[in-house]
Amino acid sequence: xxxxxxxxxxxxxxxxxxxxxxxxxxxxxxxxxxxxxxxxxxxxxxxxxxxxxxxxxxxxxxxxxxxxxxxxxxxxxxxxxxxxxxxxxxxxxxxxxxxxxxxxxxxxxxxxxxxxxxxxxxxxxxxxxxxxxxxxxxxxxxxxxxxxxxxxxxxxxxxxxxxxxxxxxxxxxxxxxxxxxxxxxxxxxxxxxxxxxxxxxxxxxxxxxxxxxxxxxxxxxxxxxxxxxxxxxxxxxxxxxxxxxxxxxxxxxxxxxxxxxxxxxxxxxxxxxxxxxxxxxxxxxxxxxxxxxxxxxxxxxxxxxxxxxxxxxxxxxxxx
Ligand code: ACO
Numbered sequence: 297x298x299x300x301x302x303x304x305x306x307x308x309x310x311x312x313x314x315x316x317x318x319x320x321x322x323x324x325x326x327x328x329x330x331x332x333x334x335x336x337x338x339x340x341x342x343x344x345x346x347x348x349x350x351x352x353x354x355x356x357x358x359x360x361x362x363x364x365x366x367x368x369x370x371x372x373x374x375x376x377x378x379x380x381x382x383x384x385x386x387x388x389x390x391x392x393x394x395x396x397x398x399x400x401x402x403x404x405x406x407x408x409x410x411x412x413x414x415x416x417x418x419x420x421x422x423x424x425x426x427x428x429x430x431x432x433x434x435x436x437x438x439x440x441x442x443x444x445x446x447x448x449x450x451x452x453x454x455x456x457x458x459x460x461x462x463x464x465x466x467x468x469x470x471x472x473x474x475x476x477x478x479x480x481x482x483x484x485x486x487x488x489x490x491x492x493x494x495x496x497x498x499x500x501x502x503x504x505x506x507x508x509x510x511x512x513x514x515x516x517x518x519x520x521x522x523x524x525x526x527x528x529x530x531x532x533x534x535x536x537x538x539x540x541x542x543x544x545x546x547x548x549x550x551x552x553x554x555x556x557x558x559x560x561x562x563x564x565x566x567x568x569x570x571x572x573x574x575x576x577x578x579x580x581x582x583x584x585x586x587x588x589x590x591x592x593x594x595x596x597x598x599x600x601x602x603x604x605x606x607x608x609x610x611x612x613x614x615x616x
Pocket of ligand 1: 318319323324328442443506510511544545546575603604605
């Protein structure tokens with residue numbers, strides 16, 4: 297297994313946002329823990345970030361693009377409605393033997409991708425699978441809406457999964473969805489329900505809409521429960537978890553999830569101040585950073601947990 301990440305150089309700070317909407321650095325830091333987020337330059341699309349993260353993961357594993365069997369991209373900000381962003385990634389990295397497709401599970405997308413690829417690896421038919429979380433959320437955010445525009449950033453993280461010796465790999469997973477709550481976090485425009493028209497653009501239907509307080513409540517409940525379930529299914533105690541990587545939605549959500557799952561603060565990974573919420577990309581970006589900085593090492597166990605639009609949520613315990 298190896299990891300990679302790609303984030304744009306351009307940075308949007310809380311102080312920049314103070315000039316755009318009625319907000320303050322103090323409000324954003326207190327409510328979310330965020331200080332900066334990375335924003336894709338004009339012309340850079342989701343598949344560019346995803347491809348860069350994939351190239352890094354492949355180089356680190358010394359695997360050629362031609363050896364990749366499957367590319368799964370989790371995203372809610374695809375390059376286009378179709379074809380899939382994964383197909384663009386395949387072309388950009390030269391993975392000409394790979395099957396490529398996207399999955400849509402919002403912020404839980406990386407965990408869902410991990411579960412799918414684990415099943416594919418276990419089938420015995422695939423040796424190299426790239427699972428990518430990649431987003432350019434800045435393209436879907438209304439920068440005149442202070443409720444949402446301060447929260448999101450762009451970036452991509454990739455993981456190359458390979459068959460293991462049996463001791464390493466996914467120890468357990470849990471995933472669930474509740475479509476009855478879709479109206480609390482969604483982008484209504486651009487699909488078959490509200491295809492793009494002048495009216496839908498005027499009504500700003502192509503931007504993320506969110507009932508923040510409701511999302512907050514559900515997220516903590518679902519993520520802490522998912523964390524407990526994955527630990528139990530793995531047959532380990534919470535003390536045997538070396539690092540918790542939660543979806544980086546909000547520092548208060550991350551801390552509350554950890555507290556309810558009884559994971560001590562020193563085992564909780566947070567990089568939200570440097571990225572904001574990058575949806576499906578947040579966990580693989582954090583994973584890559586955790587390896588790079590030595591927070592996570594071979595032989596250790598990582599609990600990952602996510603929650604997002606749908607609603608969708610999930611968790612996984614991975615032995616590295
Ligand atoms: N700056 C200043 N004031 C703001 C801002 C802002 N950027 N945004 C909202 N406010 C105001 C609101 O208008 C409200 O004002 P009012 O009381 O006059 O109506 C006030 O702040 C308080 O709003 P609350 O919603 O109570 O603030 P809360 O403490 O809940 O924090 C937040 C808001 C940060 C959005 C929080 O609810 C949250 O993080 N929710 C989760 C949302 C999320 O993470 N979504 C991402 C996708 S899902 C996921 O990734 C898990």
